[in-house]
Amino acid sequence: MKRVKVSNNVIRRLPRYLRKLDELTENGVSRISSFELGQQLGLTPSQIRQDFSCFGEFGQQGYGYNVPALRTQIASILGMDRGFNAILVGVGNIGRALVDNFSFAEWGFNLTAAFDIKPELIGTNFHGVPIYSNDELVDYIHSNRVDVAVLCVPKEAAIPVTKALTENGIEAIWNFTNVELTEPNSPTIVENIHFSDSLLSLSYYVSERLDEKAAKSARAEKQA
Amino acid sequence: MKRVKVSNNVIRRLPRYLRKLDELTENGVSRISSFELGQQLGLTPSQIRQDFSCFGEFGQQGYGYNVPALRTQIASILGMDRGFNAILVGVGNIGRALVDNFSFAEWGFNLTAAFDIKPELIGTNFHGVPIYSNDELVDYIHSNRVDVAVLCVPKEAAIPVTKALTENGIEAIWNFTNVELTEPNSPTIVENIHFSDSLLSLSYYVSERLDEKAAKSARAEKQA
DNA sequence: TAGATTGTTAATCGATTAACAATC
DNA sequence: TAGATTGTTAATCGATTAACAATC
Numbered sequence: 214m215k216r217v218k219v220s221n222n223v224i225r226r227l228p229r230y231l232r233k234l235d236e237l238t239e240n241g242v243s244r245i246s247s248f249e250l251g252q253q254l255g256l257t258p259s260q261i262r263q264d265f266s267c268f269g270e271f272g273q274q275g276y277g278y279n280v281p282a283l284r285t286q287i288a289s290i291l292g293m294d295r296g297f298n299a300i301l302v303g304v305g306n307i308g309r310a311l312v313d314n315f316s317f318a319e320w321g322f323n324l325t326a327a328f329d330i331k332p333e334l335i336g337t338n339f340h341g342v343p344i345y346s347n348d349e350l351v352d353y354i355h356s357n358r359v360d361v362a363v364l365c366v367p368k369e370a371a372i373p374v375t376k377a378l379t380e381n382g383i384e385a386i387w388n389f390t391n392v393e394l395t396e397p398n399s400p401t402i403v404e405n406i407h408f409s410d411s412l413l414s415l416s417y418y419v420s421e422r423l424d425e426k427a428a429k430s431a432r433a434e435k436q437a
Numbered sequence: 438m439k440r441v442k443v444s445n446n447v448i449r450r451l452p453r454y455l456r457k458l459d460e461l462t463e464n465g466v467s468r469i470s471s472f473e474l475g476q477q478l479g480l481t482p483s484q485i486r487q488d489f490s491c492f493g494e495f496g497q498q499g500y501g502y503n504v505p506a507l508r509t510q511i512a513s514i515l516g517m518d519r520g521f522n523a524i525l526v527g528v529g530n531i532g533r534a535l536v537d538n539f540s541f542a543e544w545g546f547n548l549t550a551a552f553d554i555k556p557e558l559i560g561t562n563f564h565g566v567p568i569y570s571n572d573e574l575v576d577y578i579h580s581n582r583v584d585v586a587v588l589c590v591p592k593e594a595a596i597p598v599t600k601a602l603t604e605n606g607i608e609a610i611w612n613f614t615n616v617e618l619t620e621p622n623s624p625t626i627v628e629n630i631h632f633s634d635s636l637l638s639l640s641y642y643v644s645e646r647l648d649e650k651a652a653k654s655a656r657a658e659k660q661a
Numbered sequence: 662t663a664g665a666t667t668g669t670t671a672a673t674c675g676a677t678t679a680a681c682a683a684t685c
Numbered sequence: 686t687a688g689a690t691t692g693t694t695a696a697t698c699g700a701t702t703a704a705c706a707a708t709c
Contacts, residue, residue: 222676224641228634233617246690255619258690259678266692274691275685291637292644310534311632320633321640360643385643387636393457395479402646404639406632408539410452412611413515415628416545417448419584419609420516422626446700470666482666483702490668498667499709 219267226264227291229254234284246277293321299387300359301327302374303366304334304344307389311365312340322361326353354381361385368392375401443491450488451511453478458508470501517545523611524583525551526598527590528558528568531613535589536564546585550577578605585609592616599625 233254237245247258254261265271271286272278288294299322301308308327317324327344329335335346345353353359362383366374371392378386385402388394394403457478461469471482478485489495489502495510496502512518523546525532532551541548551568553559559570569577577583586607590598595616602610609626612618618627 220676224638225634227641228631228637229617231637232615232631232633236617248690252621253619254617255621257678259680260676262690262692263677270692272691273685274683275689277690290641292640293637295640295644295647297640297643306534306538310530310538314530314534315632317636320636322636361639384646385639387639391456393453393460393478395477397476397479402639402642404635404642406630406635407452407456408535408630409456409544410449411628411630412541412544412546413452413455413517414448415585415609415611415626416516416519416521417451417514418626418628419521420519422608423519444700472666481702483704484700486666486668487701494668496667497709498707499665501666 217267223264223267226256227287230261230264231284231287231291234280234287237280238284243280244277245280247272250278288321291321295321296323297321297360298323298325298358299361299363300325300353301342301363301365302347302350302378303364303370304329304331304339305365305367308363308365309339311363311389312342324363325357325359328353351377351381354378354383359383361387363387363389365389441491447488447491450480451515454485454488455508455511455515458504458511461504462508467504468501469504471496474502512545515545519545520547521545521584522547522549522582523585523587524549524577525566525587525589526571526574526602527588527594528553528555528563529589529591532587532589533563535587535613536566548587549581549583552577575601575605578602578607583607585611587611587613589613 230250233250237243247261250256251258251261262272265283268290269286271283299317301312301324304327308329312324312327324342327339327342328347328350329344330347334344337344362378362385364371364374364378364386368390371388371390371394375386375394379399379401383401386394386404388403388405391407391409394401394405454474457474461467471485474480475482475485486496489507492514493510495507523541525536525548528551536548536551548566551563551566552571552574553568554571558568561568586602586609588595588598588602588610592614595612595614595618599610599618603623603625607625610618610628612627612629615631615633618625618629
């Protein structure tokens with residue numbers, strides 16, 4: 214199915230399409246044009262059609278797109294039907310909050326195991342997920358299929374644990390540590406959740422808005 | 438200071454620079470070149486110099502950049518020294534997990550109030566933040582400076598609460614609801630934390646990697 | 662001074678938008 | 686059929702990279 218190299222920008226938009234299509238389905242909408250979809254997502258119809266055309270022909274001239282059918286296609290493109298396995302590394306506040314509030318299953322992932330160093334946690338279950346000792350991590354990786362490690366360890370442990378994971382064949386890390394894991398020549402796939410990056414971007418946009426307002430009222434002042 | 442319109446891509450990289458500079462400071466590094474910074478972040482030196490040049494001249498020929506000085510500049514560009522006020526709207530699992538684990542103060546924000554509908558929460562304190570009734574939200578906004586609303590309400594409430602917020606002058610929303618808040622002509626600044634979008638992007642990259650491997654071993658098979 | 666590295670201009674590359682024939 | 690809307694090709698726009706004079 215996938216032929217040409219698809220750009221990051223396109224890939225980042227796919228989950229948004231999926232979410233919007235789910236929302237449309239909930240609201241009983243079963244058909245949509247690229248124009249209308251663009252309206253609702255703040256994108257141009259051209260861009261939407263270009264994006265989809267990277268993966269195939271999912272629409273119909275004069276009609277638009279069938280919402281459930283398109284949803285199925287995008288889910289498949291994203292790998293939601295591959296039954297990926299994930300493990301949680303670090304069952305502290307962040308790890309627990311994540312498992313409490315986020316449904317891995319809803320997005321096609323099985324959370325199969327968790328790992329921590331705290332003796333009182335080891336051997337217990339959390340939301341049905343068994344918690345093992347960090348000492349068993351490497352063994353577990355070698356004897357089970359693990360597609361993604363969800364990294365929720367404390368800051369100090371981020372680099373050494375990442376090293377252990379990658380040296381033992383883990384190819385993808387979902388990183389919640391707010392530590393920069395970028396390594397010059399590493400082939401590991403890293404996806405970051407950086408709350409602070411997100412808030413600081415917002416902070417920039419708010420600052421910009423305030424500056425514009427200030428400049429505007431300064432001009433008005435001058436004119437009066 | 439800010440003259441030309443700065444692109445989104447640049448703005449999204451600024452928090453990463455900040456984080457890396459903090460990390461360098463912790464490790465006692467006080468000076469860095471665009472080349473070395475690029476190495477550590479997976480960017481070209483050219484790009485880094487271009488990015489900084491949107492805001493001023495922060496380096497020195499033949500020397501590079503002074504880490505703490507550059508950190509101060511970027512913090513200021515991002516608005517970290519403006520003392521922004523934020524309110525938390527919705528004190529459920531996600532809201533509580535956020536306040537438990539994320540330090541607003543570290544990034545220059547004051548969390549001044551929280552709002553919920555649950556009677557048992559109203560009037561209590563959470564990490565020193567007073568929880569008020571949703572009924573008092575509009576009043577509060579009008580009588581206090583609020584720069585950002587942190588939206589942590591349940592899915593169903595996302596759209597109506599957003600409407601209430603924007604109609605009463607809130608200009609920026611940090612959105613944790615996983616609901617698409619994009620409105621065709623809204624001037625509201627929205628920054629999203631979409632866990633599922635992030636995981637699904639990762640899912641795509643892992644799928645791609647697996648497909649490549651499969652294709653490779655199929656070719657090897659054929660040749661043998 | 663010689664070497665290093667910046668800030669900036671120009672060149673390249675890639676992504677978005679526009680346009681339109683194909684067709685449901 | 687007539688109208689609508691796709692998929693795709695070409696045109697435009699913007700972002701990244703390369704190159705280099707300026708200078709610490």
